[in-house]
Amino acid sequence: DxxxxxxxxxxxxxxxxxxxxxxxxxxxxxxxxxxxxKSSQAPKLLFHYYDKDFNNEADTPDNFQSRRPNTSFCFLDxxxxxxxxxxxxxxxTSRDQGSNQPQHxxxxxxxxxx
Amino acid sequence: xxxxxxxxxxxxxxxxAPVELKCNYSYSGSPELxxxxxxxxxxxxxxxxxxxxxxxxxxxxxxxKGETSFHLKKPFAQEEDSAMYYCAxxxxxxxxxxxxxxxxxxxxx
Numbered sequence: 001d002x003x004x005x006x007x008x009x010x011x012x013x014x015x016x017x018x019x020x021x022x023x024x025x026x027x028x029x030x031x032x033x034x035x036x037x038k039s040s041q042a043p044k045l046l047f048h049y050y051d052k053d054f055n056n057e058a059d060t061p062d063n064f065q066s067r068r069p070n071t072s073f074c075f076l077d078x079x080x081x082x083x084x085x086x087x088x089x090x091x092x093t094s095r096d097q098g099s100n101q102p103q104h105x106x107x108x109x110x111x112x113x114x
Numbered sequence: 115x116x117x118x119x120x121x122x123x124x125x126x127x128x129x130x131a132p133v134e135l136k137c138n139y140s141y142s143g144s145p146e147l148x149x150x151x152x153x154x155x156x157x158x159x160x161x162x163x164x165x166x167x168x169x170x171x172x173x174x175x176x177x178x179k180g181e182t183s184f185h186l187k188k189p190f191a192q193e194e195d196s197a198m199y200y201c202a203x204x205x206x207x208x209x210x211x212x213x214x215x216x217x218x219x220x221x222x223x
Contacts, residue, residue: 004157
């Protein structure tokens with residue numbers, strides 16, 4: 001049973017056209033993460049929510065925003081996608097923060113920019 | 115700065131051969147290290163973590179602070195071990211994971 005669900009699996013958008021990626025979880029975890037993974041590169045943390053508290057990584061571009069309207073859902077908004085934003089976007093959750101709290105990943109959304 | 119290095123993009127072995135996937139890290143504090151695995155058409159999932167000192171699917175990893183390494187080992191590889199393996203370090207200060215670029219393990223019959 002999928003516990004972290006990302007929709008859609010594949011997303012195509014046009015250069016500069018806003019796009020939203022969706023993540024939902026059935027685990028009731030407190031923490032939700034968004035990672036960006038470009039081809040042959042490591043997953044890179046963009047930001048995370050601890051409950052309703054938003055934590056942005058220092059090097060995450062302003063073009064990337066996130067919303068968490070409730071415990072189950074978290075959205076990644078890219079306001080004006082550029083060609084360099086084409087990547088796999090991974091959502092993950094953990095019950096809490098800390099090394100004894102494994103992160104559970106979704107299948108990812110592969111974003112293409114035309 | 116914290117960094118995780120996996121020097122091999124691809125490691126190809128025959129079934130039954132020993133496997134060692136290398137991971138080196140750079141971190142000024144006391145590190146917490148993990149191995150994540152992604153099988154074909156599946157999601158990224160935790161394989162093992164150093165604090166648990168566990169063996170999962172025959173894999174073990176020992177933290178060597180002197181060499182700043184956390185290599186993943188298995189004495190006899192199986193075809194079903196073929197996957198992408200990521201080493202990751204947790205920044206205990208900010209509680210975030212930093213991943214390496216991954217090593218693809220291919221086990222041939």
